[in-house]
Amino acid sequence: MERQVAVIGGGYAGLAAAVTLARHGMAVTVFEAARRLGGRARGVDHRGLVLDNGQHLLLGAYRQTLGLIDLVAPEDAACRGSPYLRLPLGLEVPGQFRLKIWPLPGPLGLALGLLAAGGLSLGDRVRALGFMAQMRRRKFSLAADMSVAALLAAQRQGERARRLLWQPLCLAALNTPPEAASAQVFLNVLRDTLNGRHDASDMILPRIDLGRLFPERAARYLERRGGCVRTSAAVRAVLSHPAGFEIAADAGSERFPQVVCAVAPQHLARVVAHLPELSGAVEMVRGFEYEPIYTVYLQYPEHVGLASPILGLTGGIGQWVFDRGRVNQTPGLLAVVISARGAHQALSREALAQRVHEELAAAVGGLPPPRWQMVIAEKRSTFSCRAGIRRPGQLTPLRGFYLAGDYTAGDYPATLEAAVQSGVKCAHHLLTQDRGDQP
Ligand SMILES: Cc1cc2nc3c(=O)[nH]c(=O)nc-3n(C[C@H](O)[C@H](O)[C@H](O)COP(=O)(O)OP(=O)(O)OC[C@H]3O[C@@H](n4cnc5c(N)ncnc54)[C@H](O)[C@@H]3O)c2cc1C
Numbered sequence: 439m440e441r442q443v444a445v446i447g448g449g450y451a452g453l454a455a456a457v458t459l460a461r462h463g464m465a466v467t468v469f470e471a472a473r474r475l476g477g478r479a480r481g482v483d484h485r486g487l488v489l490d491n492g493q494h495l496l497l498g499a500y501r502q503t504l505g506l507i508d509l510v511a512p513e514d515a516a517c518r519g520s521p522y523l524r525l526p527l528g529l530e531v532p533g534q535f536r537l538k539i540w541p542l543p544g545p546l547g548l549a550l551g552l553l554a555a556g557g558l559s560l561g562d563r564v565r566a567l568g569f570m571a572q573m574r575r576r577k578f579s580l581a582a583d584m585s586v587a588a589l590l591a592a593q594r595q596g597e598r599a600r601r602l603l604w605q606p607l608c609l610a611a612l613n614t615p616p617e618a619a620s621a622q623v624f625l626n627v628l629r630d631t632l633n634g635r636h637d638a639s640d641m642i643l644p645r646i647d648l649g650r651l652f653p654e655r656a657a658r659y660l661e662r663r664g665g666c667v668r669t670s671a672a673v674r675a676v677l678s679h680p681a682g683f684e685i686a687a688d689a690g691s692e693r694f695p696q697v698v699c700a701v702a703p704q705h706l707a708r709v710v711a712h713l714p715e716l717s718g719a720v721e722m723v724r725g726f727e728y729e730p731i732y733t734v735y736l737q738y739p740e741h742v743g744l745a746s747p748i749l750g751l752t753g754g755i756g757q758w759v760f761d762r763g764r765v766n767q768t769p770g771l772l773a774v775v776i777s778a779r780g781a782h783q784a785l786s787r788e789a790l791a792q793r794v795h796e797e798l799a800a801a802v803g804g805l806p807p808p809r810w811q812m813v814i815a816e817k818r819s820t821f822s823c824r825a826g827i828r829r830p831g832q833l834t835p836l837r838g839f840y841l842a843g844d845y846t847a848g849d850y851p852a853t854l855e856a857a858v859q860s861g862v863k864c865a866h867h868l869l870t871q872d873r874g875d876q877p
Contacts, residue, residue: 443868444469444685444694446673446709449477450854451842452700453656454506454861455868456665459698461509462869466665467694468657469687471672474649475657477702478819479854481649484735484812488647492733492816493760493773495610495748496522498640499630500855502862503652510655521646523747523765527631527639531557531750532801535602539632539639545574547639548632558603562596566603569593570632578629579622583825586616586624606750609757609777612823612851613729620825626849643747643765677712682838696872698864700842704728704818719830719841726827726845730783731819732776734794735762736808740769744802754797755782755790770809774798787813820852821845832863837871840864 443459445452448470456466474480481488496503507521527539535557540547548570552563572593580589586608590600605616611627612619631639644651657667668687677684682695701709703723710716734756744761751757756774763769774794776782782790791811799805821827821844829847832840842861850856 442467442694443696443698444683444692445698445700445842446676446685447477447700447702447843448472448475448653448657448667448669449700449702449843449857450479450503450652451844451857451861452477452698453653454502454858455698455700455840455842455864456660456667456861457506457510457656458862458865459868460660460663460665462865464869464872466660467692468660468665468667469671469673469685470667470669473670475653475667475669476649478816479648480653481647482814485810487768487771488649489735489812489814490644490648490733491814492731492819493758493775494644494648494854496642496644496854497631497638498524498642499627499634499638500642500853500858503854503858504642506656506858506862507652510652510659512655512658521644521651523643523645524637525641525643525747527551527641528746528748529603529606529750530746530748531602531752532745534752535598535750537603541636543636545570545633547636555603558598559596562599565594565596566599569595570628573625573628574633578625578633580625583620583622585825586612586619586621589621589624590616602750602752606752606757611853613731613777613820614823614851615778618822618824620823620827620851622825623823623849623851627851630849641748643760645766647766673709675712676709676839678715678836678839696838696840696868698840698842698861698868700861700864702818702843703821703845706841706843713836713839715836716834716839719834722828722830723845727822727824728818729778729820729822730815730817731778732782732790732816733814734774734776734791735812735814736772736774736791736795736798737810738770738772738808739806742770742772742805744772749801751797751801754793755780756794756797759798759801772798783815787815823851832860833867838868840868 537555539551675686760773762771844852844857846860
């Protein structure tokens with residue numbers, strides 16, 4: 439008989455767990471509070487377009503995410519062809535800095551890229567290479583965590599290298615300013631990308647919206663295997679009973695022998711309020727701080743585009759600009775990303791969009807006024823990935839109850855890959871425990 443599992447939360451973590459379980463023959467029911475699947479990586483309707491709640495970038499090192507996206511891709515004609523634009527890692531700040539990683543195994547690709555980088559002195563480039571070489575010798579592992587800023591200072595990285603290279607990488611990867619960000623987590627990301635296989639640092643831009651990319655396909659995958667995906671189905675409480683768990687949702691209560699709880703960290707306490715065994719995890723999460731990410735969409739006339747699909751911005755509020763015309767077939771649409779806290783949060787949406795438009799016009803050399811603009815402010819985009827942060831594990835003291843989510847223990851900061859890895863880990867723990875329980 440199929441064993442029943444409830445997954446609470448239909449974001450990338452919950453759906454990764456659900457797909458992995460369904461693949462191994464488990465009957466899965468997903469409860470998602472929102473109308474749409476995807477959580478913090480979902481499609482948003484606007485003026486007849488499906489935008490993303492925030493521009494996302496995947497990396498070649500996101501092996502589990504890319505693997506699961508491939509697994510659930512249906513064979514229908516509409517989905518043929520790659521859902522991504524894949525580019526070698528490049529950082530370009532117009533007129534100031536240019537780095538392109540060569541398509542060679544990690545250390546070599548980076549070394550050649552850094553040596554040829556424009557905008558850094560020879561001393562800065564040599565010190566950046568020396569930093570990576572030293573981290574490689576230490577296996578990208580620190581005896582004790584510290585902030586990224588402290589690590590860069592200890593490694594004598596120059597002001598321009600910090601401002602144009604390491605700081606943008608740290609903000610993009612950890613969504614936490616270098617002064618607070620965990621150097622160990624930053625090194626984990628460098629280890630797996632800049633020091634990884636020749637394509638591990640590739641930048642991967644979804645050509646379709648984030649909801650279609652994985653969550654909607656995952657739902658169809660589950661349904662084809664007898665699973666059930668319920669949207670607008672918030673779980674109000676989970677109660678423990680001798681044969682498993684009672685899931686109380688608006689439509690009534692149901693019992694499941696096993697549960698994967700894959701809600702965002704700020705929602706954990708409410709869902710597990712009746713499970714005292716989870717108090718350790720709740721306590722850990724209570725100590726978290728959160729960082730916002732703002733995405734400013736600016737729709738210009740169709741002929742407007744950038745010289746490259748992504749450009750870095752510096753000296754203002756905007757940090758990265760993505761040309762959605764080149765990536766998502768929406769000509770003239772630019773998306774500007776602003777990670778972490780900052781002065782931009784004090785501006786009204788109109789003032790922020792205007793300011794970002796002016797910065798863009800200055801950076802790329804003149805732009806007509808946008809036809810429309812939209813600011814999406816995700817105030818709790820990610821937990822603040824601070825030095826020394828402790829994250830709860832996927833296994834809990836409560837047998838049959840697992841925690842998934844980008845905030846749970848793992849090498850990566852809050853990213854799609856962290857979310858997917860946590861979901862897959864939960865599924866494997868559950869399958870192992872389940873096999874042990876079967877007569
Ligand atoms: C603007 C923005 C930009 C980002 N950029 C990047 C990027 O470029 N690259 C990258 O890798 N990552 C990026 N991230 C991070 C990435 O989106 C997240 O790490 C990932 O989506 C988290 O997935 P998750 O499944 O752990 O959590 P979530 O996506 O938060 O999923 C949790 C789900 O649980 C549901 N839920 C909550 N309570 C209940 C309940 N009681 N009952 C039922 N369901 C419930 C929620 O509705 C939600 O759908 C970005 C995030 C944001 C917001």
